[in-house]
Amino acid sequence: MKFLYALSFLLALTAVNSETYSTENDNLDIDAVVADDATLKGFSGCFLDTVACDPVSADFKKDIPEATETACAKCTDAQKHIYHKFLEGLKTKVPGDYEAFKKKYDPQGKHFAALEAAVAQS
Incomplete structure (x- = not known):
């Protein structure tokens, strides 16, 4: 009986850890943004x-540190697509901001390659 309680607890814990970020802005037209x-x-x-956030960018900003560190583990497919397109646009159009973004969210350079690989397929 204790085994069933322990198993139920572990399954519940796994379900909690598999949550995704808020999907409120998953319909963002990232192509228009870029x-x-x-x-x-x-x-x-x-x-x-460096500038004030609007509600949409603020919603994404709150998740960036964790998403970068975990290679977007909690991102929906739409969020991975948005992150990929944003990074590609930034890299191409504003390379200085791209480098500053990498430095801010991955100062030791440990996570960014995994993040870019994780979102590249979206």
Whole structure:
């Protein structure tokens, strides 16, 4: 009987750990964000603490530290796609911000390669 309680506890713990981030903004048109330089810089500035965040960028910003560290383990497929497109757009259009983003969210350079690999397929 104790075994069943322990097994139930472990299954419940696994279910809690498999949660995803809020899906509220999964419908973001990331292609439009990347296509518009001002909007891309607005998101980047929010994430780098150089401009005020709007509600959408603030929603994404709160998850960036953990998502970077865990290679987007809690990201939905849509969030992986958004993260990938954002990073690619930043790298291409604003390379200085891309480097600053990497330095801010992965200062020791331990996690970013795994993150980019995890979101590349989306």
